[in-house]
Amino acid sequence: MSRSVGRNVVRKDGTAKAVGTARYVDDLTFPGMLHARTIRSTIPRGRIVRMHRRFDAAGFTIVDARDIPGRNLVSLIQEDQPCLAEGEVRHAAEPLLLLAHEDRERLLQAQVEVEYAPAPALLDARESTHVFKEIRIARGDLDTGFREADLVVEGEYRTGHQEHLYIEPNGMIAVPEHGGVTVYGSLQCPYYVHRALCVLLDLPEDKVRVVQAETGGGFGGKEEYPSIIAGHASLLALKSGRPVKLIYDRTEDMIATTKRHPSTVRHRTGVMRDGRLAAMEIDVLFDGGAYCTLSPVVLSRGCLHATGPYRCDHVRVSGRVVMTNTPPNGAFRGFGAPQTLFAADVHMERIAEQLGMDPVRLRELNALRPGDSTATGQVLGADAAALDVLRAAVSRSGFHRKRRAYRGTGRGIGLSLFFHGAGFTGSGEVKLKSRASLELTPDGVRILVASTDIGQGQRTVHAQIVAEALGLPFEAVEVAAADTSIVPDSGPTVASRTTMVVGGLLKRCAEEMKARLGALTPRAYLRRHGPLVITKQYEPPPGLVWDDDTYQGSAYGSYGWACDVIEVERDPVTAGTRSPRRWSCATARWPTAS
Amino acid sequence: MRTAISPLVVKQPRTLKDALRMLRDDGPLTPLAGCTDVYVGLNFGTLRDARFLNIWGLDDLRGIDVRGDVLRIGALTTHAEIVRSVLVRRRLPMLAAACREVGAVQIQNRGTLGGNIANGSPAGDSLPVLAAAEAFVELRSAEWTRTVPFGEFYTGYRKSVMRPDELITAVEIPRVEGAQWFRKVGTRAAQSISKVVMAAVRASRPRIALGSVAPTVVRARSTEEALAAGGAIEEAQRLLQDEISPIDDIRSTEAYRRFVAANLLMQFWTDTAPRGRARPGVNRRTR
Ligand SMILES: Cc1cc2nc3c(=O)[nH]c(=O)nc-3n(C[C@H](O)[C@H](O)[C@H](O)COP(=O)(O)OP(=O)(O)OC[C@H]3O[C@@H](n4cnc5c(N)ncnc54)[C@H](O)[C@@H]3O)c2cc1C
Numbered sequence: 047m048s049r050s051v052g053r054n055v056v057r058k059d060g061t062a063k064a065v066g067t068a069r070y071v072d073d074l075t076f077p078g079m080l081h082a083r084t085i086r087s088t089i090p091r092g093r094i095v096r097m098h099r100r101f102d103a104a105g106f107t108i109v110d111a112r113d114i115p116g117r118n119l120v121s122l123i124q125e126d127q128p129c130l131a132e133g134e135v136r137h138a139a140e141p142l143l144l145l146a147h148e149d150r151e152r153l154l155q156a157q158v159e160v161e162y163a164p165a166p167a168l169l170d171a172r173e174s175t176h177v178f179k180e181i182r183i184a185r186g187d188l189d190t191g192f193r194e195a196d197l198v199v200e201g202e203y204r205t206g207h208q209e210h211l212y213i214e215p216n217g218m219i220a221v222p223e224h225g226g227v228t229v230y231g232s233l234q235c236p237y238y239v240h241r242a243l244c245v246l247l248d249l250p251e252d253k254v255r256v257v258q259a260e261t262g263g264g265f266g267g268k269e270e271y272p273s274i275i276a277g278h279a280s281l282l283a284l285k286s287g288r289p290v291k292l293i294y295d296r297t298e299d300m301i302a303t304t305k306r307h308p309s310t311v312r313h314r315t316g317v318m319r320d321g322r323l324a325a326m327e328i329d330v331l332f333d334g335g336a337y338c339t340l341s342p343v344v345l346s347r348g349c350l351h352a353t354g355p356y357r358c359d360h361v362r363v364s365g366r367v368v369m370t371n372t373p374p375n376g377a378f379r380g381f382g383a384p385q386t387l388f389a390a391d392v393h394m395e396r397i398a399e400q401l402g403m404d405p406v407r408l409r410e411l412n413a414l415r416p417g418d419s420t421a422t423g424q425v426l427g428a429d430a431a432a433l434d435v436l437r438a439a440v441s442r443s444g445f446h447r448k449r450r451a452y453r454g455t456g457r458g459i460g461l462s463l464f465f466h467g468a469g470f471t472g473s474g475e476v477k478l479k480s481r482a483s484l485e486l487t488p489d490g491v492r493i494l495v496a497s498t499d500i501g502q503g504q505r506t507v508h509a510q511i512v513a514e515a516l517g518l519p520f521e522a523v524e525v526a527a528a529d530t531s532i533v534p535d536s537g538p539t540v541a542s543r544t545t546m547v548v549g550g551l552l553k554r555c556a557e558e559m560k561a562r563l564g565a566l567t568p569r570a571y572l573r574r575h576g577p578l579v580i581t582k583q584y585e586p587p588p589g590l591v592w593d594d595d596t597y598q599g600s601a602y603g604s605y606g607w608a609c610d611v612i613e614v615e616r617d618p619v620t621a622g623t624r625s626p627r628r629w630s631c632a633t634a635r636w637p638t639a640s
Numbered sequence: 641m642r643t644a645i646s647p648l649v650v651k652q653p654r655t656l657k658d659a660l661r662m663l664r665d666d667g668p669l670t671p672l673a674g675c676t677d678v679y680v681g682l683n684f685g686t687l688r689d690a691r692f693l694n695i696w697g698l699d700d701l702r703g704i705d706v707r708g709d710v711l712r713i714g715a716l717t718t719h720a721e722i723v724r725s726v727l728v729r730r731r732l733p734m735l736a737a738a739c740r741e742v743g744a745v746q747i748q749n750r751g752t753l754g755g756n757i758a759n760g761s762p763a764g765d766s767l768p769v770l771a772a773a774e775a776f777v778e779l780r781s782a783e784w785t786r787t788v789p790f791g792e793f794y795t796g797y798r799k800s801v802m803r804p805d806e807l808i809t810a811v812e813i814p815r816v817e818g819a820q821w822f823r824k825v826g827t828r829a830a831q832s833i834s835k836v837v838m839a840a841v842r843a844s845r846p847r848i849a850l851g852s853v854a855p856t857v858v859r860a861r862s863t864e865e866a867l868a869a870g871g872a873i874e875e876a877q878r879l880l881q882d883e884i885s886p887i888d889d890i891r892s893t894e895a896y897r898r899f900v901a902a903n904l905l906m907q908f909w910t911d912t913a914p915r916g917r918a919r920p921g922v923n924r925r926t927r
Contacts, residue, residue, distance in 0.1 A: 083641070151644045151645065151646040152644075154641065154642055154643065154644035155644040155646075155647065295641070295642060295683070296683075297641070297683060297684055298641060618903070619823075619825075619900065619903040619904060619906075619907050620825050620900055620903070621899070622825075
């Protein structure tokens with residue numbers, strides 16, 4: 047039987063990208079297409095008094111909030127974000143007005159002057175009283191833990207905004223057709239866009255079609271924001287009756303779209319003289335920006351990783367994500383966890399310092415092991431590999447020898463140990479009810495999923511899984527475009543769930559298909575029995591119980607474990623650092639695409 | 641958001657003479673060389689000029705040669721050409737070192753020495769080199785050619801003695817005696833604008849110039865004098881603090897710039913300290 051998994055196969059998207067025939071959204075064009083532009087607020091907070099058009103409107107399509115047929119909101123978690131600001135401005139670069147014209151140059155020349163009544167902006171999350179979401183995780187009894195502790199170590203850790211910087215900026219084309227609209231775009235989650243458009247445009251599901259164009263990177267940055275761009279392009283398309291292309295240039299993309307949530311994390315930790323953690327009190331504050339977007343879920347993952355991969359009987363994590371008058375923050379690789387993991391592991395270093403203890407030893411002592419339970423009470427299985435990755439990284443990097451040798455020089459070596467929950471948090475996957483389909487073709491099979499290939503290799507990995515399970519050559523597996531008119535809702539392409547969850551569904555589809563085929567070739571089966579499509583829906587693994595109200599139970603189906611080691615050199619002239627060498631040891635889910 | 645380009649006027653002279661005549665008769669026109677500075681404004685929609693003179697095709701303004709004992713570099717010479725030039729590497733290695741740290745390869749292939757000078761940013765990386773080398777800027781109009789000592793070229797923040805009907809045609813650099821030194825300190829190893837940049841020459845009378853620490857590139861004259869008189873380096877570091885006037889801005893802070901400037905001076909002095917046989921060449925650190 048041909049092996050596909052674990053073998054180096056030719057990427058499904060490789061040739062087209064290498065020879066330049068892959069078509070990104072800006073490569074697409076439609077007859078009669080207009081180009082679009084977004085007029086944005088230039089102040090962080092205030093009221094729009096008036097908008098003055100300083101151009102000849104001939105040939106322009108102009109859309110403001112009054113042109114919205116459905117509800118003026120970006121449908122996601124809370125219904126607080128308008129698709130176009132109406133009266134009130136809550137952040138700089140907020141969309142106010144949309145223009146479209148056949149001639150790009152005319153479009154760029156058009157001037158709109160906005161008169162505001164500015165209001166004082168709230169820019170510091172620590173001063174905000176507008177809370178989008180609060181989370182509390184409690185285990186054991188904090189007071190008992192601190193009473194037992196020999197020493198209390200405190201620390202505060204902050205991180206700032208971060209931009210995804212996918213190579214291809216955001217963009218969408220909306221085409222009015224069949225009494226509805228079809229959008230083509232650079233995006234991660236076709237069904238998020240689909241749902242947002244139905245609400246905004248007041249259209250039934252079958253009148254909205256979302257098709258992913260080849261996408262040049264996402265990293266979370268094309269998870270929720272594309273819903274806004276698709277909405278804008280569609281409003282213009284429906285009003286003008288013509289296809290409308292709306293592409294952001296790098297500047298606009300940087301200024302307007304989501305960033306990683308800035309964070310302030312405070313740790314207060316009770317430790318025993320021998321290094322064991324007795325109590326962990328952790329306070330997490332995320333700056334959500336002006337609207338809620340995905341902030342509650344980002345905060346959730348942040349809080350669930352806040353202890354780092356360490357065990358402790360008495361834990362309290364209190365998390366808050368608040369509003370400020372800055373552009374909304376959103377999904378970004380790691381989704382809240384990198385911020386809290388950063389704090390947790392820098393804090394471990396501080397504890398080691400205060401105890402005068404070897405930082406590796408401190409981590410070894412406290413690292414979660416198989417059979418241990420996390421702050422939410424999840425008992426870890428045999429795959430809890432914190433110790434393995436730690437020891438591998440320490441020995442490969444020569445950590446101890448270098449640590450000794452570098453003492454008192456301008457060089458140093460440090461490490462961080464971390465874990466990451468794979469898939470949606472808690473009952474997320476159960477609620478998603480993801481589906482995946484496999485269709486028999488004369489030469490093999492075709493994969494039908496809403497998962498998107500954004501450069502990470504989804505098409506290749508899914509094809510490998512299916513080929514392997516069916517015992518077909520990799521080349522006999524096609525992957526259909528992520529087009530909501532033909533693929534089922536497999537959930538969003540986020541949270542390291544595409545290989546594990548959707549790949550798992552496809553494996554089940556393939557296994558059933560294999561059984562149905564029996565000894566027949568696909569061609570022979572089709573001739574004898576007609577078309578065959580197999581669809582599977584997510585079923586939670588047994589024993590996975592999660593309670594959203596108490597934050598107790600199994601937060602994730604499985605975890606990845608990793609340890610990074612880095613050497614740094616301090617330049618005494620600039621006080622800057624350089625890192626000549628680094629090591630990463632992690633549990634891999636996929637040999638070539640993880 | 642980008643500036644619309646269709647209303648922009650771009651004149652295409654065939655010869656330098658043509659270009660200078662257009663500047664005189666049809667000005668004001670903004671010269672376009674490699675456009676690496678001009679395009680930033682175009683991309684951000686902040687470009688104010690609307691009429692341009694494209695001088696990129698004027699090959700007379702290209703090239704590097706030595707006339708008498710003077711190194712002459714045409715205004716349109718790119719940073720990449722300077723880095724590759726054996727003449728520059730031999731005679732003015734600190735300029736090659738500076739050009740090697742401008743932006744990254746794309747910018748070096750397109751950005752010109754004349755553009756770096758005319759743009760007049762206090763962070764321009766070639767400028768401290770030209771100041772320390774006591775170069776001359778050759779300016780030409782339809783009527784005259786004049787040569788201005790580099791130290792007299794700038795009159796204030798992004799202001800110079802160049803008139804709107806003049807072009808920079810070349811830079812001339814007399815022979816530089818002594819060990820040359822250059823170091824740029826930016827946020828990253830590439831594509832970063834200097835927080836502090838310093839070029840210096842170790843000779844009986846040292847020459848020290850810094851960028852990004854004042855409204856224009858500056859020569860640290862009192863510091864130089866103190867060192868020439870055999871003063872202690874610590875004293876020179878103190879004097880340097882009085883000669884620079886850095887500010888807090890998006891790239892750095894006054895305090896950091898002062899700290900780094902003093903450290904760069906020390907590093908220059910240590911790196912170029914005479915040890916037995918004098919070593920030719922420039923000390924170059926990448927960072
Ligand atoms: C990504 C990026 C990174 C950069 N990094 C650096 C860096 O690290 N260090 C640095 O110093 N600079 C940097 N720059 C700025 C720029 O590349 C340099 O200043 C470059 O030398 C400009 O040359 P140019 O030929 O492209 O100038 P242009 O953009 O063509 O012109 C700049 C200005 O000079 C005028 N001008 C040009 N040539 C002449 C002439 N012969 N006579 C009269 N006026 C003239 C123009 O009218 C214009 O006002 C960077 C720019 C970018 C976009």
